[in-house]
Amino acid sequence: MIMTDVRQATTADHVVINTLYDMDDAARCLASVGFCLTPRAHHTLGSINHLVVLDDSYLELVGLPREGEAIRKELLEYPKGINGLVFSENAPEQRYADLTLRGFRADLPQTFSRPVECEEGRYDALFTAVRLARDTYPAGRVYFCQHHTPELVWRNEWRHHDNTAYSLAGLLVVSTDPAGDAVAYGACINRTPEPEETGFRIRLPANRHLREQYPMDIRFVSENAYRHRYGDLGYDGSGRSSYFGAIRLRVQSMDALLAVIEVADSDMPHVQMADGALAVGIPLFNCLLEFVEVDDYASAT
Template sequence: MAALDHVVINTLKSMDAAADLFAALGFTLTPRGTHSLGSINHLMMTPGAYLELVGVPDTGRQRQEVLDSPFGLNGLVLRTFDADATRDTLAAAGFAPTGPVAFSRPVEVDGVEHDARFRTVRLPPETFPAGRVYFCEHLTPELVWRDEWMTHPNGFCAIDAFTIASPHPEAEARRLASAFASVAEPDGAGWRVPLDDADVRVVPGDKAAFRTATLRFSSLDDIAARANALRDARWEALDPDAGLLTLPAFDLNLTCRSSR
């Protein structure tokens, strides 16, 4: 069964505004990274899966894959420890994977620059029309999961779930389960595909779309107060231990839950 590696939020050419907004919401952002593929990013780390803001620089090489993707939730990324084996397994299951594609970005640690290195295996866009689904192998995880980036003023500590809307939820859930070496289970009006450390939920919808990621916090008090104080954020309490964070400028909805 696959594990969730990270969830991607596309900012296109609005990285500065996105980074400022997430910092104001109480997330600790890693220093800006510049990928060899022509994209830029900031991460919001947890001991497990993390959130990634991705975009393109104002000048220089610009990653077409990012430019061709919409704002908001933009990537559901699974972890692999062997990109070659993952490619072969996906092909054997009837998919048409591409890669592995190798790339890197500089990371400075204690004044010394290192290269964080990755390899990804991707699936054609038509495989999962809701958005990009791919696998990432971290060749230098010690440059990504670092203690100094793990603590967030708002109490962010995990990603628990990812929700996809589909006109054909059962078929979509079964395709996802096949790609993730998991199972598709009925879940209310939709379907659940369990991962090693999170759930992917597929719910009925008029069109295929990434609907929300569910973030866990030690408490919702801080994130709710920060969202209510910002003009570019909206907070809706769903129950005492859950709320919906909406960021209209990035067409983004994030479900927030308390671990209390």
């Protein structure tokens, strides 16, 4: 019997920032940059999180409670900083079978939940994840996530941010071998990377509203190219051969973002780039965010 492939087109679901045991400070930092964060939640796996919900995706702050018995060991295996790239999924069993058939090592699909407090009451947000093996990509955790209850994630009251952020534009992978890493990432999602001036990219459609004008690009660059663009704001890769170097976000108003940054009560070094982007470093948890109002990358052919 031939199994029908019911998987949807691969899109970027969210990006994860590992805070380890410093969730309070990390949440305060992102709030001071003008993000609205969801209330803190506790996964059945033992971790805690806050989300920055965007129109097409979200950022997830994930960490560990200072008290509690269940500990997610995979979070302790990485330093603070951008730690996870998550693709959307609607058929996790098929995804697992396809990955293993093509030689990838992956964990069996795992279903877990977290409670959500909202105006209507308390509910459980339910997910199923297929995670690639820890050593597949040195930059961090890569997995596929099915949302059984998306209505408990993309809620209107959490999608409005003082800095006017609304869309995930990209994730930057800094690598000693950008070409090789681009091919390796593309292989797990059946995508062929495209060369560009500073390295390579894999272009994905937006997750929630599959509109061409809001793609999400995974870009692969060398350490030299990364430092040339960001200078001292650049992430510390902790000696890894590759690491997630920056998250790129779209905003509706750069003026509104700058107004928030200027009064932030946290240490937020930032630089306005020649192309109009604003790079914001968050030293507390080794993170770099880049904001764009007019996204030149999205219109590039």
